[in-house]
Amino acid sequence: MPSRPAFLPNQALRLCALGTLWMDGAQAYADLSAQVRSFTAQALGPTPQMTSSSLELLRFDGLVEAVEGEAMADNAVLAITQAGRDELRSLILSTARGATADLNRLLMLLRLRFVHLLPPADRRALLERLIEQFEGEGSRLKTLFQGQRAAPGLLPEWLDLYQQQQAARVEWLRRKAREWGEG
Numbered sequence: 001m002p003s004r005p006a007f008l009p010n011q012a013l014r015l016c017a018l019g020t021l022w023m024d025g026a027q028a029y030a031d032l033s034a035q036v037r038s039f040t041a042q043a044l045g046p047t048p049q050m051t052s053s054s055l056e057l058l059r060f061d062g063l064v065e066a067v068e069g070e071a072m073a074d075n076a077v078l079a080i081t082q083a084g085r086d087e088l089r090s091l092i093l094s095t096a097r098g099a100t101a102d103l104n105r106l107l108m109l110l111r112l113r114f115v116h117l118l119p120p121a122d123r124r125a126l127l128e129r130l131i132e133q134f135e136g137e138g139s140r141l142k143t144l145f146q147g148q149r150a151a152p153g154l155l156p157e158w159l160d161l162y163q164q165q166q167a168a169r170v171e172w173l174r175r176k177a178r179e180w181g182e183g
Contacts, residue, residue, distance in 0.1 A: 007096040007107050010054045015107075016040060017055050018063060018080055018088040019114035026079035029055070029072045043106045063087050089118060093126060120180070127177040131170055138166040 063084035069076030098104030
């Protein structure tokens, strides 16, 4: 099976910043930086990998533009560009997975936070892919559980609980896919 590309911390920062600008509108660099830092720290805990220094690259890449002020040093007010919207869509719909479990969780949170910004067909495609992902994880857990059912310790109970959580996630995603599929 070919490996999927890894979703890197700087891509998570881009996704968070671009989605925040699209959802909340133009805002000062310092405010955007603080929001991105706050969200990622709450999702992952503080980590040096998730600094907002790469946010300055968004302007150089044409993904955001200064609508007031000129540079980050003067706390320019930034707005997302069409190229930024296209990049956001690409990042949300990417098949990449996080290089770590924490980054995977952050990617899932960001996808769920910004899925409403996508056109309906893209929303459905994303939700269907997430359903497949969680169903696959559920199948692996079921196989693991069957092999560990009689094991001593707490592992069998933990695996049973984890399977129940995975099944609840799949059902929730199916329900959301039906609801969002109408719009």
